[in-house]
Amino acid sequence: MSEPSILVLGAGPAGATTALGLRRMGYAVTVVSDWRRFAAVEGVSQRVLEGLRHAGLGAALAEATTPATRQVHWNGERLQPNQEWLLDRQRFDQALRDDLNRAGVELVEGRVREVEQGQGYRVQLDDGRALHGDFLVEARGRQAPLSEGRLRGPETVSLLNLWQAEPGTLASAVESLDDGWAWMARLADGRCYWQVTLDVMAARLPGKTALPEYCAGRRRGSALVAQLFGEQAFAPAQVHARSSTAILVGNCAGPDWLRVGDAAMAVDPLSGNGIFQSLSSALQAPVVINTLLQRPGQAALAQRFHQTRIEQLFLRFARIGRDFYAQEAQRGTQPFWARRRGWPDAQPLHAAANWQAVRVEPRPVLRDGWVEEAEVVVTADQPLGVWHLQGVELAPVVRGLQAGIGLERLVTQAHQPMVERWLREQGF
Numbered sequence: 001m002s003e004p005s006i007l008v009l010g011a012g013p014a015g016a017t018t019a020l021g022l023r024r025m026g027y028a029v030t031v032v033s034d035w036r037r038f039a040a041v042e043g044v045s046q047r048v049l050e051g052l053r054h055a056g057l058g059a060a061l062a063e064a065t066t067p068a069t070r071q072v073h074w075n076g077e078r079l080q081p082n083q084e085w086l087l088d089r090q091r092f093d094q095a096l097r098d099d100l101n102r103a104g105v106e107l108v109e110g111r112v113r114e115v116e117q118g119q120g121y122r123v124q125l126d127d128g129r130a131l132h133g134d135f136l137v138e139a140r141g142r143q144a145p146l147s148e149g150r151l152r153g154p155e156t157v158s159l160l161n162l163w164q165a166e167p168g169t170l171a172s173a174v175e176s177l178d179d180g181w182a183w184m185a186r187l188a189d190g191r192c193y194w195q196v197t198l199d200v201m202a203a204r205l206p207g208k209t210a211l212p213e214y215c216a217g218r219r220r221g222s223a224l225v226a227q228l229f230g231e232q233a234f235a236p237a238q239v240h241a242r243s244s245t246a247i248l249v250g251n252c253a254g255p256d257w258l259r260v261g262d263a264a265m266a267v268d269p270l271s272g273n274g275i276f277q278s279l280s281s282a283l284q285a286p287v288v289i290n291t292l293l294q295r296p297g298q299a300a301l302a303q304r305f306h307q308t309r310i311e312q313l314f315l316r317f318a319r320i321g322r323d324f325y326a327q328e329a330q331r332g333t334q335p336f337w338a339r340r341r342g343w344p345d346a347q348p349l350h351a352a353a354n355w356q357a358v359r360v361e362p363r364p365v366l367r368d369g370w371v372e373e374a375e376v377v378v379t380a381d382q383p384l385g386v387w388h389l390q391g392v393e394l395a396p397v398v399r400g401l402q403a404g405i406g407l408e409r410l411v412t413q414a415h416q417p418m419v420e421r422w423l424r425e426q427g428f
């Protein structure tokens, strides 16, 4: 039998990471992607840089050169400034493709019009070309056709504004507003970026042609904008409107397809974690796909692994966003804030420790390039289970303790302090 061919739709961080991982496993991968049709700047944290390094995306990583100091004005207070790396998304997306080319991944530039499923997949492009593959990875980001959205946050829109100023130092800032929040950044080459995020139902937006003046008017009222950019920011700029509603797709895996990145779960940009979550879902995807293709008997397990991890990741970021919105106490009753401070639920980000609820259960894990079942320790805070703690398998330890065996007989002396600490955190 010939090697299965894999088609990846979309060359953003999720598609590129998945394709590169599959290529390293020896699979024939073709990535088909259009270019992003608007300019954008995005801020990422240190762990995104680690994720890019881990994925082997060296050229993309090189796009993040120096961190910017980010000012945060929230709930009427100036919070401690923090750091973020600013990415020019057009250059970053180009660098992702350079990484793919260097790794020998076949890259087709084009826009996907239709995907037909029969004997494998037939992908029809706008220019008349057609591609075929046995396995399909959907990584077209928010533009991927939506199946039933399992969970959708309050409808949200972001207005991206871009203008050119004199070169200067990198800087970024975020501020809360009565009806939303604004993120702004200045790149070293003088490109300036201001993005306001609003509630679709509550915002009274003018027509498209009046948006540049509407946004400029809003900037004129901000002391932070004046401080970061000067008066040049008060003139109308180029505007692009984007949906930024948080969406978790109901079904992210099938026997011969997988959704990764924003195509599986798109988070609220407030979390600043979009690229991080895209990398997270894509880094695990090659092993899931390998299992689906080579061990069909384990297909259900592999799908469950992918689906549950996507859902857990989404809920974690949704709750982080909720708690950050809830910090804006002064504006809590305004429609934008009121709709977000209670979504997606009232569950705390971290469940309280409870040793009585700790149990050992079989769950899918990643082992040596496959999704397999292993005994893991399930806790209130880790419903997917913990398998290892820095190389120490936890299920035998918990079973032993529950049977009354002393910890000194279950782990080596060297590992005892670390395991004891973990046990205390679980309420032992």
Ligand SMILES: Cc1cc2nc3c(=O)[nH]c(=O)nc-3n(C[C@H](O)[C@H](O)[C@H](O)COP(=O)(O)OP(=O)(O)OC[C@H]3O[C@@H](n4cnc5c(N)ncnc54)[C@H](O)[C@@H]3O)c2cc1C
Pocket (backbone or CB within 6 Å): 009, 010, 011, 012, 013, 014, 015, 032, 033, 034, 035, 036, 037, 041, 042, 043, 044, 093, 110, 111, 112, 113, 139, 140, 141, 142, 143, 144, 158, 195, 242, 243, 244, 260, 261, 262, 263, 267, 269, 272, 273, 274, 275, 276, 278
């Ligand atoms: C307003 C806003 C602000 C954001 N700010 C940040 C931020 O500051 N920090 C952060 O980490 N994240 C941010 N994000 C999130 C981040 O942009 C995404 O999470 C991330 O890019 C998702 O990666 P991806 O690979 O899944 O999809 P994408 O990066 O969207 O890549 C999808 C690729 O598929 C291509 N494509 C789409 N349709 C087709 C088609 N029909 N045919 C062929 N190709 C196609 C696109 O051109 C693109 O290249 C923001 C998102 C929004 C909406």
